[in-house]
Amino acid sequence: MTPLVRVEGLTKHFWVGGGPFGTGQSRLRAVDDVSFAVAPGETLGLVGESGCGKTTVGRMLLRLIEPTKGTVEFDGEDLLRLPPDKMRERRRNMQIVFQDPYGALNPRMTIEDIIKEPIEIHGTLNAKDARRRAGELLARVGLAHEHGRRYPHEFSGGQRQRIGIARALALNPRFIVCDEPVSALDVSIQAQIINLLQDLQDELGLTYLFIAHDLGVVKHISDRVAVMYLGKIVEIGDKRALYSQPLHPYTQALIAAVPEAKPRAERRKAVISGEIPSALNPPKGCRFHTRCPHVMPICRETEPPVTETAGRHLVACHLYPAGGVAAA
Amino acid sequence: MSLLSVRNLQVLFATENGEVAAVDDITFDLAEGEVLGIVGESGSGKSVTALSIMGLLPRPPARIGRGSVMFEGENLLTYGERAMRRIRGPGIGMIFQEPMTSLNPVFTIGDQIMETVRVHEGVGKAAQRDRAIQMLARVGIALPERRLDDYPHQLSGGMRQRVMIAMALICRPKLLIADEPTTALDVTIQQQILELLLDLRDEFRMAIMIITHNMGVVAEMADRVIVMYAGKIVEQAPIGALFRQPSHPYTRGLLDSIPSLADDRERLKTIPGTLPNPSALPPGCRFEPRCAWRVAACIASVPPLVAVEPEHHSACIRHGELAAR
Amino acid sequence: MADSVAMLDGAPQIAAAAPGRSTRWDVARRLWRHRSFRFGLGLFAIVIAAAAFAPWISPIEPNKLAMRARFLPPSWDHLFGTDNFGRSQLARVVYGAQLSLMIGTAVVVINAVFGALIGALAGYFRQLDNMVMRVNDAVMAFPAVLLAIGVAAVLGRSTPNMILALSVVYIPRTARIVRSSVIVVRQMEYVQAAVAAGAGHWRILRRHILPNSMAPLMVQLSFLFAYAVLTEATLSFLGLGAEPPTPTWGNIMAEGRQYMREAPWIIAIPGAALAITVMALNLLGDGLRDVLDPRLRVQQ
Numbered sequence: 001m002t003p004l005v006r007v008e009g010l011t012k013h014f015w016v017g018g019g020p021f022g023t024g025q026s027r028l029r030a031v032d033d034v035s036f037a038v039a040p041g042e043t044l045g046l047v048g049e050s051g052c053g054k055t056t057v058g059r060m061l062l063r064l065i066e067p068t069k070g071t072v073e074f075d076g077e078d079l080l081r082l083p084p085d086k087m088r089e090r091r092r093n094m095q096i097v098f099q100d101p102y103g104a105l106n107p108r109m110t111i112e113d114i115i116k117e118p119i120e121i122h123g124t125l126n127a128k129d130a131r132r133r134a135g136e137l138l139a140r141v142g143l144a145h146e147h148g149r150r151y152p153h154e155f156s157g158g159q160r161q162r163i164g165i166a167r168a169l170a171l172n173p174r175f176i177v178c179d180e181p182v183s184a185l186d187v188s189i190q191a192q193i194i195n196l197l198q199d200l201q202d203e204l205g206l207t208y209l210f211i212a213h214d215l216g217v218v219k220h221i222s223d224r225v226a227v228m229y230l231g232k233i234v235e236i237g238d239k240r241a242l243y244s245q246p247l248h249p250y251t252q253a254l255i256a257a258v259p260e261a262k263p264r265a266e267r268r269k270a271v272i273s274g275e276i277p278s279a280l281n282p283p284k285g286c287r288f289h290t291r292c293p294h295v296m297p298i299c300r301e302t303e304p305p306v307t308e309t310a311g312r313h314l315v316a317c318h319l320y321p322a323g324g325v326a327a328a
Numbered sequence: 329m330s331l332l333s334v335r336n337l338q339v340l341f342a343t344e345n346g347e348v349a350a351v352d353d354i355t356f357d358l359a360e361g362e363v364l365g366i367v368g369e370s371g372s373g374k375s376v377t378a379l380s381i382m383g384l385l386p387r388p389p390a391r392i393g394r395g396s397v398m399f400e401g402e403n404l405l406t407y408g409e410r411a412m413r414r415i416r417g418p419g420i421g422m423i424f425q426e427p428m429t430s431l432n433p434v435f436t437i438g439d440q441i442m443e444t445v446r447v448h449e450g451v452g453k454a455a456q457r458d459r460a461i462q463m464l465a466r467v468g469i470a471l472p473e474r475r476l477d478d479y480p481h482q483l484s485g486g487m488r489q490r491v492m493i494a495m496a497l498i499c500r501p502k503l504l505i506a507d508e509p510t511t512a513l514d515v516t517i518q519q520q521i522l523e524l525l526l527d528l529r530d531e532f533r534m535a536i537m538i539i540t541h542n543m544g545v546v547a548e549m550a551d552r553v554i555v556m557y558a559g560k561i562v563e564q565a566p567i568g569a570l571f572r573q574p575s576h577p578y579t580r581g582l583l584d585s586i587p588s589l590a591d592d593r594e595r596l597k598t599i600p601g602t603l604p605n606p607s608a609l610p611p612g613c614r615f616e617p618r619c620a621w622r623v624a625a626c627i628a629s630v631p632p633l634v635a636v637e638p639e640h641h642s643a644c645i646r647h648g649e650l651a652a653r
Numbered sequence: 654m655a656d657s658v659a660m661l662d663g664a665p666q667i668a669a670a671a672p673g674r675s676t677r678w679d680v681a682r683r684l685w686r687h688r689s690f691r692f693g694l695g696l697f698a699i700v701i702a703a704a705a706f707a708p709w710i711s712p713i714e715p716n717k718l719a720m721r722a723r724f725l726p727p728s729w730d731h732l733f734g735t736d737n738f739g740r741s742q743l744a745r746v747v748y749g750a751q752l753s754l755m756i757g758t759a760v761v762v763i764n765a766v767f768g769a770l771i772g773a774l775a776g777y778f779r780q781l782d783n784m785v786m787r788v789n790d791a792v793m794a795f796p797a798v799l800l801a802i803g804v805a806a807v808l809g810r811s812t813p814n815m816i817l818a819l820s821v822v823y824i825p826r827t828a829r830i831v832r833s834s835v836i837v838v839r840q841m842e843y844v845q846a847a848v849a850a851g852a853g854h855w856r857i858l859r860r861h862i863l864p865n866s867m868a869p870l871m872v873q874l875s876f877l878f879a880y881a882v883l884t885e886a887t888l889s890f891l892g893l894g895a896e897p898p899t900p901t902w903g904n905i906m907a908e909g910r911q912y913m914r915e916a917p918w919i920i921a922i923p924g925a926a927l928a929i930t931v932m933a934l935n936l937l938g939d940g941l942r943d944v945l946d947p948r949l950r951v952q953q
Contacts, residue, residue, distance in 0.1 A: 049514035049515065049516065049517075050485075050514055059845075062849050064845050064848055064849060088851040088853070089851070091849060091850060091851035092851065094849075095849060095850070096845070096846065096849045098842040098845070098846065099842075100842055103841050103842045103843065104842040104843055104846060105843055106843040106860070106861055106864075106865065107865065108864045108865060109860070114843075117847065117850060117852070117860075118850035118851070121850055121851050121852050121856065122850075122851060156602050156603070158602060159602070164846075167846065167850075170850075171850070186369035186370055186541065186603070187369060187541055187543075187582055187585055187586060188369060188581060188582060188585055188598070188599040189602065190585065191584075191585035191586075191587075191596040191597065191598040191599070192598045192599075192600075194587065194596055195595060195596055195598060198595070213514065213515070214587075215515070215589060216586065216587040216588055216589050217587050219587065219589055220587035220593070220596065221587075243589060253516060254515060254516065255589065257515040257516045257518065257519040258515055258544065258589055259518070259519070259522070259542065259544030259545050259547060259548040260544055260547060260588065260589065260590065261543035261544045261546075261547050261571070261583060261586055261588060262547055262571060262590075263547045263567045263568050263571050264547070264548075268519070268523070268548070269523065271516075271519075272516055273520065275484050275486050275487070275517065276484075276514070
């Protein structure tokens with residue numbers, strides 16, 4: 001199937017620090033040469049630790065952040081070449097749900113106005129129909145029509161997240177970037193929102209890019225998963241394959257580090273030591289080599305190429321030379 | 329005798345809608361060298377419990393309604409600020425969720441650690457420095473002599489949490505209270521910190537009270553667990569029993585709603601509804617409005633904690649049927 | 654009403670929240686509860702009433718000379734006494750209030766419009782920011798009063814010129830405050846959400862950024878009113894304000910200065926009026942700041 005979203009060589013460098021005239025700035029490589037595709041109706045999970053660039057990737061797909069390099073194709077059309085008015089028009093098809101349920105809603109607008117805003121911008125419905133649509137959307141995310149007259153501060157975190165989802169649905173988008181939509185919520189509320197997102201996907205045929213740091217949540221909701229480390233995708237593959245047989249040492253470490261909600265007889269030992277290096281000065285060669293338990297001399301010198309193993313499982317690691325998977 | 333023994337503790341907060349009980353009539357014990365997990369969601373009262381043990385509640389608006397906090401046989405609630413200061417450090421140490429705001433940005437980490445030593449032990453400058461270096465090395469900070477002169481902003485989140493642990497442990501407390509110590513950290517760093525805490529427990533023979541919303545962290549760390557909901561203890565059990573036979577519908581709901589790496593469920597079970605508003609709590613069991621097991625009797629009165637098996641207590645009147653499932 | 658919502662699986666309940674109460678109403682209620690705000694509001698209302706009802710309060714013309722009634726101390730006939738030309742001080746002070754308040758209002762309105770505009774544009778379009786803010790810094794490098802004196806001296810003395818001078822001095826300060834709150838607000842995710850929905854710059858500024866960056870501006874404007882009244886008096890006192898015999902508090906005080914020993918009421922009464930007005934505005938500003946800025950909010 002042709003992908004709905006295709007990203008090729010996506011790169012973002014920020015310039016940080018320096019004096020008032022741009023002197024002495026340093027380059028922060030937030031995202032470096034990232035490529036992937038999302039098929040219609042699919043959920044691609046994007047996991048990684050803080051600062052790995054996963055949020056920047058999500059924002060670049062919607063051009064909320066302009067990429068430094070690369071292409072973003074939506075339904076075969078290169079979004080980055082679109083002039084501003086065309087781009088605004090295309091935004092109907094792609095929306096975003098944010099992490100922070102407090103910062104994502106304008107505190108001075110009523111819930112109904114918040115949900116109606118995308119409809120007003122695109123003029124798809126008249127005022128009366130827009131109100132009705134807002135009411136329908138509220139009902140669809142599990143709130144009541146009357147809630148539309150209230151203000152965001154009257155709602156709990158989980159309820160605000162529902163409102164954010166209703167806003168994202170207002171224009172019947174085909175693709176939604178979910179940027180850590182449940183990580184700010186209490187455990188018992190998380191499950192409600194995850195189920196809601198899944199129901200909406202089944203019902204409306206939505207395509208998701210689901211960004212999160214919680215591996216359990218990503219595993220639950222995704223069809224395929226991409227793992228990022230310091231601005232690069234190190235592994236991408238089918239969810240089952242990736243979790244049952246992670247190839248990249250970082251993916252292995254990440255999965256092993258998740259504390260399972262099961263008491264165990266023995267104490268576990270941390271798999272990897274050290275901390276994530278700065279994206280201002282990423283390590284040469286493979287960016288993970290400073291923490292990798294399997295580090296080889298080549299890893300310090302050469303950036304590993306992306307290798308495809310069985311079943312569209314891609315990995316960027318010298319342990320897997322091109323042409324086949326070595327025993328790891 | 330237990331190291332810490334909390335009896336019928338009630339903590340009230342003044343709000344616009346009158347006083348509300350953030351912690352209501354909780355009782356528990358903590359033995360020497362034991363790791364006790366306190367689990368709950370926002371508003372459960374788990375952090376307020378920790379702050380009232382440390383004497384760090386903001387007063388006003390907070391006020392102790394009744395109860396006692398016995399630490400080594402002394403009721404800390406009768407202590408004034410000066411007496412409490414002598415307990416914090418050599419008696420009880422505490423680490424917080426956000427290591428950035430817990431460290432003073434204008435002093436070097438060395439200054440802050442040495443200050444603690446100076447206040448409690450009155451040793452000379454050189455001895456303070458040696459102690460600080462030793463402690464930083466012990467919590468896994470490389471080149472501690474150089475790090476001593478760093479300011480908090482020069483360290484990563486994981487490093488800052490290590491510094492906080494060093495500060496909390498330098499006076500060898502008998503009890504360490506860790507309030508969501510790894511919530512702000514990445515998983516790979518979280519694992520390192522949890523491992524460090526357990527190693528230090530063995531080495532210093534201290535008790536740990538770890539407060540968290542993460543069932544995985546509890547499973548990894550705790551010997552015994554207390555589950556809190558809306559200011560009340562709803563279940564209390566040894567770690568094995570809690571996961572083997574959760575005996576309160578809330579505990580069950582929490583465990584069921586976590587997407588786990590191990591299973592392949594199509595759909596998560598959820599707990600419907602939201603946490604109750606503390607100024608309008610349900611009259612009987614506080615979990616009753618969200619509970620799938622509720623019966624008429626649940627509204628009648630607040631269910632007490634009763635023994636399900638030795639050492640395992642539940643505040644659900646239907647815990648027997650729950651266990652049968 | 655919310656409690657009758659049909660419970661779907663996982664559908665939330667609204668936790669006993671009051672029905673649809675707007676934030677604006679809430680702010681008004683908290684302001685009213687703020688004691689010094691209420692006191693400031695009361696004082697300021699008195700000053701405004703005095704200016705508005707000047708012809709009724711004092712039937713005597715402010716410039717009517719009465720050479721036989723010079724230097725009369727306050728009495729029942731002349732509540733605030735008379736000056737060196739026998740003019741009624743009461744008349745001069747209340748008519749002076751008109752001019753002071755008029756100038757203050759004009760400066761506040763001009764600042765609200767241009768300060769907010771410049772600040773919002775600089776904060777929102779970062780390409781403009783550097784240039785606009787360097788100009789701002791240059792203006793702000795001069796002490797306020799000195800700059801106002803300079804501008805007033807160049808333009809010549811007249812009321813519109815005075816307003817212009819005060820605006821030139823204070824607009825950069827207002828713009829700076831608006832800019833910094835716009836920079837904070839534009840990072841908010843609801844602004845990102847509006848961009849993602851396809852909103853244009855104008856809509857984002859008008860619906861999302863400006864309404865949420867107004868709080869510091871409101872506080873600044875109430876203090877600005879006080880500065881404007883004070884600076885106007887200073888300039889008039891120095892002979893750079895409105896032409897005599899037009900009564901302004903500064904003019905009256907300037908003229909009364911030479912008779913300070915014999916007739917202290919000439920300088921003291923407009924001085925007190927000025928002090929009361931400035932204090933009232935400062936109390937208003939403090940109240941606004943306490944209520945609108947959650948970082949400074951104290952437990953009540």
